[in-house]
Amino acid sequence: EVQLVESGGGLVQPGGSLRLSCAASGFSFSSYWMHWVRQAPGRGLEWVSRINSDGSTTTYADSVKGRFTISRDNAKNTLYLQMSSLRAEDTAVYYCARVWVQQMVWGNYRYPDFWGQGTLVTVSS
């Protein structure tokens, strides 16, 4: 059974740091790209970051660039999101998601197919 379990959320003061983890099981974690996506209270889904399968390529939303770092430990089947210089607007439930590669007639199509339940990060003094 595919499982993604996020942890590490909590209450942090503005300007502080936090590291989120996403423990993967039930699939070959090292073969998959992964995403972090967040949802602020009362708001919609917002993509945060993506990492390729070996960790050599990362991409970030402008809203977190320079403050957040995505990484992974394939030996531990774990994805991370290091968050620093946190702001009130970073308050959200953070989800990790696996990227599935579907072979189409015209080529490969990548999309997030499986998501964890999320972990809540609250930035407040």
Place this chain on the structure above:
Amino acid sequence: DIQMTQSPSSLSASVGDRVTITCRASQSVSTYLNWYQHKPGKAPKVLIYAASSLQSGVPSRFSGSGSGTDFTLTISSLQPEDFATYYCQQSYSTTLTFGPGTKVEIK
């Protein structure tokens, strides 16, 4: 960044109704468009990928269509478990973007 819009932002419908949600991209995303269902406290669930392909295990009452900038998600006969928020999401660019969501409520 590619901006996504959805309409309506919310709708009220009855069990058995046909429901249509539209999504528009600020530039062409070809068919790099996915639809997700999200319920409070739950993980988002993919329904449709590549604009019109039904995700394995998703009921056939869900369907998607469109290409370029205009897309549609249709629920042919709304069921009690379908009351949720629905998001479109483009994966054409390296930075993903989601639509603002459409909340489907019980009439």
